[in-house]
Amino acid sequence: MAQEIYHISNWGNPTEQWGNVYLNADLTNELYKRANEYENSWVTDQLLNGIGIKPSIILTPTAYENGVLNSVKPSDGSGDFNFNRGSISTRVNEQGIIEDVTETNLPRINYKNNDGSLLLEPQSTNLFLNSEILSTQDVSTLNESHTVSFYGTGSITFSGTHTGTLTGTGINNRVTVTFTASSGTLTCTVSGSVKNAQIEKLSFATSYIPTIGSATTRLTDLCSNSGSSDLINSTEGVLYAEISALADDLTFRVLSLSDGTNNNTVKFGFRSDSNKIYAEVRSGASSQAFLSYDVSDITDFNKVALKYKVNDFSLFINGIERQTDVSGNVPIGLNTLNFNRGDINNKFYGNVKSVAVYKEALTDAELQKLTTI
């Protein structure tokens, strides 16, 4: 458990600068007291200010322990998520430093420009050996996308299954390049300072995977099983999240309320269309409402809310009602909140600042306020 009773907050009351004067102090202090790891409280307080205390479940990137991602609300732990990765990993901490995450099932709050969010990534393998300070080496490639990344001021010149050069821009800057290699041997010739280097078979760079004498794999982040039928209403409600994608890689990545299957779901996320956010409500294995909207960039944070009620569905993104559907039934037996579509597939990979579940259909004015950036 954390050492302090109340967390320090710069939000709410600039004179006192303590969380206990803030509207949601009871929630965040309860979270603080029961959490093994607690951080990012200032951001959490801001997020809670926007979400309010009305939801039955609230998740912010704040508290966690090995195997568990703690929700702010409810404070009895019934809204906490199971978290499983099964391998160690790294994250960028609040100081902007790459840090080892040495417990295999510890959730990661990752920081970019001092902004913390929950990081959920797919499995990936760093094929470079001795990646901390890279030396010239050969890598076996397949005929698919590869992404190379590193920090430093040096360069990597590629020959063999791909030709080109990636040049560094600074010790604290990560440069990346994505290309489709052919099958065979890629020779990576290193010049100058190339640190924390990575080559992975993905179309985007993921968090750094340190290697020594062998290629190394970080396993998939799995975050699931929050909530219960007491916390989730099947007949009406709102699912809200502030999310960004890791890349516009045209794959299905969703979070959902469900009955543990894909037959009864309230879900939204990213899909096989570029920069599109979509939402779907399914009941009895058939689609009841399908809503979507093209955003400028899914790798930017977007605030998304999906309202569901019989013959009354709407999708709000960034303060505006983007699409509605006035015909359809609601799901049956919703009892779980997951970072997938309900049956472990279409896992959500991305960054998450907050998730909230409301047991009532909010008004348009409330949804507009909730999702305004």
Add this chain to the structure above:
Amino acid sequence: MEIKLGKYEFKSEEQALEKIQDLGVDTDFEGNEYPTHKHAIVLLGHIILEQGEYDENLEEIKAPVLSDKYHVDVVWNGLENHPYGWKTYSVDLESEGMHQFAGVSYLENKM
């Protein structure tokens, strides 16, 4: 869930993909294929057994040596034995090998 690690050398990529397909794949109503198993599979392909050597002009002095086998590493979730058809292609190493899962020892968890 209890995990076991396995390392495999298949004759070809096609054979490896066929074995993986046999572990279970389904197609959803949107036409997307997805695995019905919970195992973590890494396709390593024809791994490099010996690094090549190059001069300062990137001219090859000695070619790298690639394995003629197609290598696959797996984290088996909840299995005590190799699935049907996999054991023949498993290898039993006395080291961690050319690939590892971060923070998970092959030697301590091998099937």
